[in-house]
Amino acid sequence: MKVIGVHLDRCTGCRSCELYCAAERGSSQKNLLQAIRETPLPQPRLRVEGNNQSPLPLQCRQCLKAPCLDACLNAALVRDPESNAVVVREDRCIACWTCTLYCPFGVIFPWPERKFALKCDRCTYMENPVCVEVCPCKALELVELDDLDKIPRKKRLEVSRKLAGQKPHKGLLLLDLED
Amino acid sequence: METIHLKTVDPISQEILLAAARREIPLLWERFEKMQPQDGFLRLGLSCPYGCLQGPCRIDPFGRGADRGICGLDRDGMAAALFLRLVLYGCLESGNPFGISGKPAPAQSPVWEKLISRAVKNFGGGNLSPAEPGECAQLLSRPMADPEELIRRALRMGLLALTFAEKNVKEDGGPRTSSISAGYGLLSEKKWNIAIGGQPEDRHLKALAKLAGQEEAQILSLGAWIPLDGSYLPIVCSSGEGELALASGRIHLLIAGPGTDPALIELCRSLGISCLFPADGKEQKKALQRLRREGERLGSGSFTPDSALIEKAQVIKDAGDLAQAIRKKSPKHLCFLGGADTPQQSLGWIPGEAAASLIGKDCLVGAWGDAALWILKKKLCSTAYESSVKILNPEKGPILALQACAATNRIKDLKICYTGLKTCKDLAFALGAAALGAQVCAAVPLPLWGSEKDRKLLMEGLATQGAEFQHFDHPPGAQEILDWFSRNGK
Numbered sequence: 141m142k143v144i145g146v147h148l149d150r151c152t153g154c155r156s157c158e159l160y161c162a163a164e165r166g167s168s169q170k171n172l173l174q175a176i177r178e179t180p181l182p183q184p185r186l187r188v189e190g191n192n193q194s195p196l197p198l199q200c201r202q203c204l205k206a207p208c209l210d211a212c213l214n215a216a217l218v219r220d221p222e223s224n225a226v227v228v229r230e231d232r233c234i235a236c237w238t239c240t241l242y243c244p245f246g247v248i249f250p251w252p253e254r255k256f257a258l259k260c261d262r263c264t265y266m267e268n269p270v271c272v273e274v275c276p277c278k279a280l281e282l283v284e285l286d287d288l289d290k291i292p293r294k295k296r297l298e299v300s301r302k303l304a305g306q307k308p309h310k311g312l313l314l315l316d317l318e319d
Numbered sequence: 320m321e322t323i324h325l326k327t328v329d330p331i332s333q334e335i336l337l338a339a340a341r342r343e344i345p346l347l348w349e350r351f352e353k354m355q356p357q358d359g360f361l362r363l364g365l366s367c368p369y370g371c372l373q374g375p376c377r378i379d380p381f382g383r384g385a386d387r388g389i390c391g392l393d394r395d396g397m398a399a400a401l402f403l404r405l406v407l408y409g410c411l412e413s414g415n416p417f418g419i420s421g422k423p424a425p426a427q428s429p430v431w432e433k434l435i436s437r438a439v440k441n442f443g444g445g446n447l448s449p450a451e452p453g454e455c456a457q458l459l460s461r462p463m464a465d466p467e468e469l470i471r472r473a474l475r476m477g478l479l480a481l482t483f484a485e486k487n488v489k490e491d492g493g494p495r496t497s498s499i500s501a502g503y504g505l506l507s508e509k510k511w512n513i514a515i516g517g518q519p520e521d522r523h524l525k526a527l528a529k530l531a532g533q534e535e536a537q538i539l540s541l542g543a544w545i546p547l548d549g550s551y552l553p554i555v556c557s558s559g560e561g562e563l564a565l566a567s568g569r570i571h572l573l574i575a576g577p578g579t580d581p582a583l584i585e586l587c588r589s590l591g592i593s594c595l596f597p598a599d600g601k602e603q604k605k606a607l608q609r610l611r612r613e614g615e616r617l618g619s620g621s622f623t624p625d626s627a628l629i630e631k632a633q634v635i636k637d638a639g640d641l642a643q644a645i646r647k648k649s650p651k652h653l654c655f656l657g658g659a660d661t662p663q664q665s666l667g668w669i670p671g672e673a674a675a676s677l678i679g680k681d682c683l684v685g686a687w688g689d690a691a692l693w694i695l696k697k698k699l700c701s702t703a704y705e706s707s708v709k710i711l712n713p714e715k716g717p718i719l720a721l722q723a724c725a726a727t728n729r730i731k732d733l734k735i736c737y738t739g740l741k742t743c744k745d746l747a748f749a750l751g752a753a754a755l756g757a758q759v760c761a762a763v764p765l766p767l768w769g770s771e772k773d774r775k776l777l778m779e780g781l782a783t784q785g786a787e788f789q790h791f792d793h794p795p796g797a798q799e800i801l802d803w804f805s806r807n808g809k
Contacts, residue, residue, distance in 0.1 A: 154358075155377075156356070156359055159359040159360070159380070160356060162381045163359075166381075172359050172363070173363065173768040173792035173793065176768065176769065177768075181380075183381060184381070274356050
């Protein structure tokens with residue numbers, strides 16, 4: 141199963157992912173300059189939260205035990221058997237927003253104008269997710285679930301080395317995460 | 320490489336492109352693809368252009384995030400200010416020949432004066448003053464003007480850019496037409512080829528031409544139209560193909576004049592081609608002597624151009640000659656093509672297709688810049704099409720078209736298409752031509768799509784002149800441009 145991994149150290153918070161996600165996945169024209177003239181305005185399926193110092197792109201984690209699947213009253217949320225991603229069947233969604241309340245990460249968004257819930261489905265039916273394609277800093281990456289751990293590993297090693305170089309403090313546990 | 324036909328329509332360029340790809344030489348298209356998609360906020364005009372360090376502020380076009388800048392500037396103000404900034408730069412690029420006095424900019428001919436004064440009346444009135452770029456710069460220091468004012472100012476900047484250019488292009492007193500030769504075949508004419516990047520000074524060029532004459536070498540331009548001794552330097556390729564010409568292995572020395580793209584200098588470094596500045600006379604001599612010494616090793620490139628690939632044409636430098644051609648042919652339609660290559664389109668696609676189709680429709684087709692080079696490459700300047708196709712002085716292409724049409728009282732029939740926009744100067748000229756009453760089209764998306772109000776203001780402003788400034792929300796195809804030319808029976 142593939143998921144979208146985030147290199148937090150690379151994200152500059154430019155929100156290109158949001159912009160192009162909305163244009164490609166939320167509009168009928170699939171063109172940014174045309175999408176902004178659509179009514180209702182297209183909405184992105186991922187959001188960049190945080191601030192300049194620590195921007196945080198948030199999208200559906202495609203939980204293996206997804207609470208939203210159980211929460212959905214109308215079985216509009218289903219797991220795609222091929223990709224294992226959780227997708228919204230827009231024709232079945234009754235816009236009750238129960239899934240948005242159950243999502244532990246807050247990454248299912250109501251879209252009242254179109255009367256269905258919006259969530260990242262990792263662009264299951266496309267070759268690559270739009271957000272991954274457009275990120276100018278390559279902060280988003282499509283990775284195998286088993287490899288997801290590799291993304292923060294480098295960061296952990298850096299932090300570990302940095303801490304190891306400092307004068308030890310009482311009660312501070314230093315982990316050497318090197319293989 | 321399966322998309323090679325999307326990069327350029329010229330088979331010779333495709334051949335060089337393939338050879339360059341095999342040698343892993345990075346070219347323009349690789350950088351363009353890596354750059355995709357380009358900044359969406361800026362493409363829409365929703366990235367704040369004001370000289371302010373609180374930002375950079377951006378407005379969310381989809382209405383979820385910020386709908387105003389930190390100072391309170393809304394999307395209409397932001398897009399209009401960005402547009403004005405681009406046109407202002409274009410006006411400044413034209414070079415102000417009058418100084419910054421508040422006196423009105425004098426026109427060089429009565430026809431031009433009449434055209435300008437009529438247009439100015441519709442866009443704020445008063446006199447068009449050379450001090451206005453300074454006022455616009457002041458307007459762009461803090462957001463205080465409304466979109467109406469900013470768009471009106473942009474139109475006036477367009478008019479001023481044309482006025483500056485009309486004055487700046489010196490009449491050399493020589494013949495009213497110049498000759499131009501272009502094509503890859505030029506690379507096989509002499510043993511050593513010296514390429515010129517940008518626009519070096521005249522005195523440096525003359526010294527270089529003298530030196531080249533002594534050393535069995537020739538100087539060639541990489542897309543720029545460089546006047547020399549009443550004529551133009553031969554041009555190997557269009558401006559978008561400069562890197563291809565270098566990658567062909569047939570260029571032995573690059574003289575990087577002001578305005579040379581950094582990519583050309585970098586490519587010379589990686590290919591081992593000497594790159595010198597125009598003023599380095601001694602170094603140029605040494606480089607040519609070194610070439611002669613090391614001759615055979617450096618002289619044999621992988622690409623062998625066919626010497627027949629050279630096209631020649633006469634360039635019209637005087638509006639009177641163009642007016643005469645219009646009177647003589649009295650075509651139903653007056654279609655002009657200008658602008659530079661852009662990687663957003665397959666190079667040469669729009670100018671080549673549009674010109675070839677328009678010739679058969681009782682049109683007089685005029686062209687300048689890269690568009691003219693593509694028309695030359697398509698062999699549309701041969702004697703068979705002599706009366707239908709005219710190549711214009713690139714420094715004042717739209718000015719000649721406007722003056723000739725005004726002299727023949729056919730300004731309402733004038734249609735100008737910019738097949739690509741590279742510099743702000745081209746944008747300012749395009750807008751200025753529209754402000755003077757021409758139907759103008761830009762075949763690249765402009766950063767105005769973030770504000771419907773601004774687009775409407777521009778459209779309505781020009782409608783008072785009976786003019787149009789068409790721009791697209793996508794890179795249009797050749798058919799769309801032809802449809803635009805065909806609209807309204809023109």
